[in-house]
Amino acid sequence: MEDSARTGLHDFTRASRKAEEAAWRRFQAVEWLETLVGPLGIPKQPSEREFISCLRNGLILCNAMNKIQPGAVPKVVESQMPLQPLSRESQALPAYQYFENVRNFLVAVEELKLPAFEASDLERDALEAGSAAKVVDCILALKSYEWKQMSNGNSFNKYVKSPLVMISANIMHSRASAVVPSDSCRQLDMSAACERQPPVEGDNQKLQVDSLESVIKLLVDSMVDVKENIDDKLLASYHSGDVLNSMSKEPLKERSSSPAHSTSMPLEDLSALENSRDLKALWLSAKKDFEDLQTQLQRDLKHLGTQVQELSTAALGYHRVVKENQKLYNMVQDLKGNIRVYCRIRPSFSSESKNVIKFIGEDGSVVILDPAKPQKDGRKDFQFNRVFGPTSSQDEVFKDTQPLIRSVMDGYNVCIFAYGQTGSGKTHTMSGPSGGSTRDMGINYLALNDLFQICPTDNGLSIPDATMHSVNSTTDVLNLMKFGEMNRMVSSTAINNRSSRSHSVLTIHVHGKDTSGGTLRSCLHLVDLAGSERVDKSEVTGDRLKEAQYINKSLSCLGDVITALAQKNSHIPYRNSKLTLLLQGALGGHAKTLMLAHVSPEEDSFNETISTLKFAQRVSTVELGAARSNKESGEVMQLKEQIEKLKKALANKEVQGIQFSKTSEKPRTMTERTPQRLRRLSIENCSTVKTEKAINLEDRKGSKTPSLSTRSRRLSLEGPRSVKNDSLQISHDMGKFLASETVPRENCGQLQETEAVTKPFGHFRNENTTLEVWFPKTPRSPTRIPYQKRVVETDSKTQVPSLQPPPTTPEARPRAPRSPTSCTYQKRVFETESITQCPLLSATNDT
Ligand SMILES: Nc1ncnc2c1ncn2[C@@H]1O[C@H](COP(=O)(O)OP(=O)(O)OP(=O)(O)O)[C@@H](O)[C@H]1O
Structure with missing residues (x-):
């Protein structure tokens, strides 16, 4: 089936190509006849029938013949009707008269040794598909004959076999096709020559002679067009040099192989040589044009390269300056003891929900768009120390917190606490994905791996049921953390399947000695707060509702402490909740504190997102004073x-x-x-x-x-x-x-x-x-x-x-x-x- 379809398609393509070629040849014949005898009264692209019917009385043929070879048809039977324009009525002459004209024309053709056709080929009834081709061939042969007459050469035929001429014929074809509605492409298509079978000898000669005169004109036109419309194939052909080399070499090759030419050169050979020289000159000038163009392009490219280089240097410089600025900014913040605030946006879970996060800047800026006011006034800008987008990995987040975590080894107290709406990803950041996966572990695990020495100190805990354990390795701590997680209440709410119903605080006490005999004692608090939640949304009842109320209360106490700190109040209400009491050292002491504010990107969390970001903004204004190391x-x-x-x-x-x-x-x-x-x-x-x-x-x-x-x-x-x-x-x-x-x-x-x-x-x-x-x-x-x-x-x-x-x-x-x-x-x-x-x-x- 496939084969037959392919064959059918191939046949169809072949047939349509043939038809196209025949149409082009008719076009040429009509065009030439009109230059000799005036308008024929048929379309420029006539059908076979139209073409034959206008030639049937022989008048046009005879007149054309006499134009190129005066007296070749001694007697022409004129029509009773005016010749121009031809109409159907003009055909209404006795048949023998038509025959007379056609016969005389065919005799003259024969005398000129040009390909002829049968008189019956012009008879309407005998018209078959393709029968007009012979008539067209005859006319085009006459045209070639005329061209030969004009150029005084009859030996050109042997040169027109060169690939150039064949290609030119196809170029002509392309040009002619441009007029044919079926193909509007006007670009040179030299590759077509390779696909085509060489025309049969007789056709070839006629075709080549017809085409050659147009080659030069066409090439010149192409050269003019080339800068705006460079055809890849033409360029490729040009660069490979195949076409033009063969165009310039072939005549010489043929000539040198012919002994006749080595001794004496007939006039027609001279003319052909001139033509080939013209073509070569044309080729050389075209080559020069291309070379100039190429040089220009290379120059432009080089210039562009320099500009790109400059741009990339500037961009690098810019990034360096931005980094330096950020470093200096962080240093200033450290000196002032500001609580650092990072914001993390978790990936959206719903493809249908609109994303309210409109922009995340490298400089820590984030823009939120109110879905109810998509215009400018719905835009809210926030600035933090760093913003991690939905695609940020656990490792990226950890890398940024690592220096802070490591400073615990220098005797600084450090506190990192994750804050945010329920389901916004706090536990994910601090512990890792739910389900105890060992991949994408959170800050807790990564921090522990990073710390060199871990040992217990005095128990200063004031949390009921909190215990202190001795640990010797990260594995010990991980086991303890698993144990702690088991104790942590987690339950499903309408917002989060595994919502933490309590705060989780992992405190690592570090006691170290340096080589000079100095000692340090510090601690690292890693806090995953329970999420703030709107109970109408989380749809909790009973114990869960109580938990939510406790969670919200302790978070609001945290808010009060932050507000008091930000306003530099003399009284800071640490004692209002266990949470703030626990964090007192981190929020009021000389600790280094980092807040990781978490937000959900979905539009239905917009209000919570804004409230989290506002709170985080407030936290970022709290100045704790420069951190102090607990080193002796x-x-x-x-x-x-x-x-x-x-x-x-x-x-x-x-x-x-x-x-x-x-x-x-x-x-x-x-x-x-x-x-x-x-x-x-x-x-x-x-x-x-x-x-x-x-x-x-x-x-x-x-x-x-x-x-x-x-x-x-x-x-x-x-x-x-x-x-x-x-x-x-x-x-x-x-x-x-x-x-x-x-x-x-x-x-x-x-x-x-x-x-x-x-x-x-x-x-x-x-x-x-x-x-x-x-x-x-x-x-x-x-x-x-x-x-x-x-x-x-x-x-x-x-x-x-x-x-x-x-x-x-x-x-x-x-x-x-x-x-x-x-x-x-x-x-x-x-x-x-x-x-x-x-x-x-x-x-x-x-x-
Ligand atoms: N950055 C992230 N990449 C992939 N998944 C995430 C990310 N952040 C959160 N999640 C997923 O979103 C869901 C909710 O996250 P998580 O439980 O950490 O939220 P939470 O803020 O701790 O909630 P709650 O306060 O209710 O405990 C989890 O399934 C978690 O795996």
């Missing part, structure tokens, strides 16, 4: 060691004192009455006291009241920062050092009178800070204790403020010593620069 340098460590030594030395002295008092038998009863107790006060300096020398602690009482040294006490000095953060953990975070001294407690009240203290108890100094210890005089009343400064060491800048009464809070108020053990202590700090005075630690009384 080797120097601090040395100071600590010195303190330890001092403690031991003091303890030894006390033991000696006790032995001495036993032997002297002095206040034995008192010693018995009041058992020996230790008072512990932590002594901490503020963070600026880093280069302080060792604390010069002396037993101030030993000289005058040696018997009193049988009691010991410990004092604590704290910098102003410790006053704010009085929890053990925070103190540790501040990196303070501890000093202690044992002092006979029961004798404290007498210190001022016996002038036992001649030096400050603890003395810290650096350029800006002098820290002094104040001891109370013997209280005259239980509620009011006058203070006296024993020793004040000041430098030139130091200003001593007026003495303040002690605070009246229960802890701070010094109690009247019912016994010598209940004495209280007070200390002060004088900051020489800011001249602030702040009470450090109120005396602690461990009775």
